[in-house]
Structure formats: C-alpha cells, structure tokens
Amino acid sequence: MEQTVMAYIAGVDVGNNTTEAAIAEVTKQGKISFLSSATVRTVGIKGTIQNAMGVIFALDTALKPMALQRKELSLILLNEATPVIGDVAMETITETVITESAMIGHNPGTPGGQGLGVGTTIAWDRAALAAPNQKWILVMPSSIDFREAAARINGLMNEGKEIVGAIIRNDEGVLIHNRLIRPIPIVDEVEHIDRVPLGMPAAVEVAPPGRAIEKLSNPYDIATIFNLDPDETRQIVPIARALMGIRSAVVIKTPKGDIQERRIPAGKLVFIGKNRKVQVQVEEGAEAIMACVGEISPLVEIQAEPGTNVGGMFEQVRRVMAELTDQPIQHITVRDVLAVDTFKPQRVLGALAGEYALGNAVGLAAMVETHKLPMQRLARKIEDEILVSCVVGGVEAEMAILGALTTPGTRAPLAMLDLGGGSTDAALILEDGVVHSIHLAGAGEMVTMLIDAELGLEDKELAENIKCYPLARVESLFHIRHEDGSVQYFEKAMDPKFFGKLAIVADSGILPFDAKAAMEKVVAVRQQAKRKVFVTNALRALTRVAPAGNIRLIQHVVLVGGSALDFEIPKMVSDALYEYGVVTGRANVRGTEGPRNAVATGLILGQRKAEKVEA
C-alpha cells in the first residue's frame, strides 16, 4: 500500500527556559512519523508575543535538516502553556554582631608557630614599657619589617619580658617565627590591626598544619582562659562556634566586649484555606512553614508580609502574571510555596580580619497560577508572521504525559514528574486516560539561589554553572582531578591563573573560579540544594496526584523537563522514590529525545486523536 504524504505538522512547546519543536509527517492513513525536533532558548517571558521569535527559530532549526520550507507546514500546534510562574527569594534570620571587637578568627594561609599564647595585648611601640613579670601579646602594624620585628622580639625576650604571642598585619608570620629564639604563635594578615583593643586580656592560638584550633573553638576552654562565669560563658558560644574548623584565631576579652547572634524579624506568611487561616513567622524556619502548607488543604492563597524580601518577591510574581494575562493584580494569588532552611555566609559586623559567620536563612519559592495564558494572541502573531495556520493544542500536562508515554517500556497508568526551572509539575495518567496534574513552587532556579547563597558567591551565573556541571581541581599545570577522584591530563600547559583552583568541567571546557570553600564542601552544598528542592518536591507532587495520596500506589514514574537532564538529580529522585517501591527513570521520548520534547510530541499525537474522534 502506497503511503502518500498528506501533511507536515509541527508541535511547539514554549517553556520558561526553552522552546521545543517536533515535526511529523502524517499520511492519508493517519500514520504519524516524526521527522525531527529542535530545542532553542525561549525569547521573552512564556506566554508573551515575544515568544514568536523563539518559536519561528525553533521551527527553522527543526526544518533545516529536512530541507523543508516553513510554508510546507500545514499546521503548527502550540501548547496551552500552564499559566504558572515561580520566583525565589531569601530571608536571613540570624546575623552575628561583634560590639567592641572581641575576636579575630580567620584562616591566613601561613600563620607562624603553633600552640596557645595567653597574655595582655600591647602595642609594638609600647613594648619597651612592658612589665617583666607579666605575659604579653604584641600587636604589630604593617610598617614593621619582619627582620626588625624578629630582632626586637628576641631583644625583649632577652630582657626577660614574656612575649607569648603576636598579632600582625603583614603576611610574615612564618618569616618572623623562623627568626625567634623562642617560638610563639603568630596570627598574620589581620586586616584591621589598628582596631585591635590594647591592654586587654587576649589569647592567640595557631594549630599545626592540617589541624584546626582546639582551645578557642571550645566555649569551656575560653571560659578557662578568661575565668568566665556560666553566664559569660553562654555569651561567648557564638565566638567559639565562629572559630570552629579554622587554623588560627585570636580572642580578646574587652570590658563591654560582646558578640551576639541576633535574630532578624523576617515577617510572616499567612496561609488562607477554604475555611481557615494560619499565620507563621518566617524565622521559625522551613519545617514550620511547610507544616502549614500541608495542614491547610485546599489552599486558596498565601500572603507574605509587605516590606520583607519574601513580600517583595510575592508582589513581583503577581505583578508579572497580572501584566502577562491582562488581569487585575488582585485576582492573582500565590498558590504554593516551598521553604528550605539554608545558611548564608555574612560578613561579621565589627570583625577585624573580614571574617564571615554563617547566618541562618530561609529560602522561599512561590508560584502563582491563573486560568489561562494568552497563547491565542501568540498563535495569531505566528500566523501573521509565517502564514501557516497555528492553533493552541491541548492542556500542557496531558500533552506532556502523552509524549512521555512514547518512552519505550512505559504504559498507563504512569506518573510523570516535570522537573523544570520555575516549577515542579506532576501528572498521573490512569488506564482510562484520565489525567490528574499539579504544579508546585520550587525547581532549578531555587537550587541556583541556594548554591549562590550558601557558598556566598553573589554571582548567579557562576552558581548556575556549579549547579549544572561536575567540579575538578587543577592540581598541576598539566592535570586536573575530577570530583570523583579520576585524573585527566592535558597535552599543553594550562593558564597559570587556573593553577591550584577549583574548576567547573563544562561542555565547553574547564572554567576555573575562586572558591572560599574546599571542593568537598562545594559538592556537598550543590547536592544538598538539589535534594532539598527536587526530592522534597518530587515527594510532595506525587503525593498530591497519587491515588489516595499514597505514592506506593504509583508503579512507574518518568522524569521529564530540563532538570531531568541534570547529571545527578534523576539519581537523587530515583533513590528517594525507590523507598516507596516506585520504578523511576528519565523519559526517552519517542525512544530518541531523552527527557526533552514530551509536550511537542504529545501535541502532535493528541491532535491525531482529536481528529479521529471528530471523524
């Protein structure tokens, strides 16, 4: 039987980040064969006229290998994009404040000597007046050359003065130490040496290489050194905590010296259900917030306190959605939030060496949902531009699951998790073809925010790269060691600027970056951020679509969406779901496309179904 080509049709899925196209050939007999597909970046916010450019580019990219013209297409099917947008914000809830500088805890690369020295701080130029039967800690400005410093300290020691430690500005701790007749611990590279209080009891500690300080990171040792009472000991706990894990530190006891961990009021969230309302303070943490999300069901709206970061973020997503859909902002409501506990390194206020302390923070993702995005407008625009008829196809979730079902080895009932950039969506198709779907706040963008915050990068692009690629360390001019321990050699020497640094192993090559943290720490932060968002949301989403809210009743889950392409997220989700006896895997749409192109494929398949029903 001869199969004559009846038409070429295209399915196009405009997503938050990418626009995907599929092109199929449909014969008179109604047989569909897919010819090609393409993925390009979305132009403009999903649902706006600007998307047309991306759509046309995606079509052209897909048409090119087949040498087809746009006008040879007889139909373009556009997704009924889910009217969901998400955004993320962070609220810091604790900060460390030092009044009257009381500590210096930092990690100069090469401090001098080792051990603990306890004495009274004394300025360099007053050292001659130091009483002989007392222990002293010298405070030295940058103007003193190390040879002069060493000679002077030796002179003082010979006079019988007890110099037990030094705090210095320059990076010369080892140089001074090597020239002393009696070794003392020296903390160097102290940025604000002029702010070090003088005439005060102080302790200097330097740990041997490869070790962390032991005394000054323990509150009871600090209490022992300075004769603190139990109340005072309680107060210095934040100091001890801030000094944990570092190689050298100074603690100075000043009369009014105080260090506080302050809680910052971060406003409240209000959860409004059908018949009741619950308030929660953001600073109570993610667990308390998520308990409210679970408690109030069905949720009608979530409100955040104006004037806070989260309040501003809520306002922003609602405004964008209102503009997008031409609706008054009052009609747009936040329908879901995902809260995650996190840490944010913050410059310690009043510190002497630019120290950081980890403040607690809560990361929040919010999602707004409305009835319909104006995709008709976009369809008309595309028709005008390329003179091919363009219609808006079926509901996105249904199309996506139709596409996902083309994965070899799947059949209904099947659950699908769409791990995207702005939201995590789930859909379940039953044997009778009925589809349940849900959209939740929190996805790839939130992971990026958490990585950015926890590593103190303040660089979204770098955080995004750290999220997407594995790490390596440049160990020599010719080789790197990957995070899994394997080694890769290069023919030619690398740029010396890369040497000794951490690097992102991107597709385009290795990208070195300056990290304050060790590779293991960066990897741990990256993996935790992914788990906190995607594993939490996978469980949340599947519970909502599962029969009787029981994940165990789902047998198969396929993963689609951009984050399903991640090199470790699918495994994390799969591991978590394995505990429920669920088979999880990345979709392979049409056996060729991997987790991409599910909606575009589903649109074409769905269209044929609709036509058959009509016939």
Next chain:
Amino acid sequence: MNRRPAVWILKERTVLTDSFEPVLWGLEEEGIPFEVHEAGDVPVIELGKQAANGSPLNVGIGISVHGELILHHRDLPMETPLFSLIAEHRQSVRLRHLGMNAARLVKGQALVFDNGETTPSSDGIYSTNTQDRSKELIDSILNEILRSYTK
C-alpha cells in the same frame, strides 16, 4: 647524590644574593625549602629551565646578570616559562610574589598575581597579562586626568 627536596635558584655567578632576597622570603613564608646554585653567563630562560630540571620539586628560578628572573617548571617547554620578571619590574613585592608562586606551584595552591608579570604566549593557550597591562595604563591615564582636575 643526596638530593634535598628544594626549589632550585640558579643565578649567574656575579649576581649578589642581596639583590633577590625577597624571592627567598616569599619561599620561606610559604614554608618551601630552597637552594641557591651558581652558573655561568647563559640566557636567563636556560638558567630557569636548568634550575627546574635540577630541582627534586621540579620548580626552579633563574636569575640573569641583568637582573631578569624566570620561574620555570620541569614539565614546561624551555621557551615557555611560567613567569618572567624583567629588570624594570623587580620591586620587592614582585620578587616576594615570585618566590611565593614558586612555593605555591610546589604546594598546588592558587598563585598570586600582580601587574607586570608576563606569561609568554604559545598558541594562545597562555593568557598574557595584556589585560593587566592595559588596566595599568588606564589607571595611570585616569590618575593624570584626575590630577589635572584637582589643579
């Protein structure tokens, strides 16, 4: 031969140790041992390479009679040393950084950079510090302009 692990410094015979002391301080502060050896009047790049080849740590510094310095590594081709410091740029802090970088090369730690060091270009895989140099130039021009304003 008993070879102590050390960064080798190969200087032309007549060069005084005093003239490059900050290099040694840089090495000392970073905690890496060094040995100073003497050689005849050969091109500085060869001194650097010979020092690197001789050093059990594979890192060497060559110092010419003209005061030029080269930081070299055994695995690098002779003509592409890691850093070279020309006589006009040999301020104390730069000499100190050269010593620190020799030590950090041994330790596998990120290097320190300042203006004036050049990394020779070969097939474009080395980045020359042209950016730094143009930045230096821009800074000096800006300073000139600012000064003329304050007059």
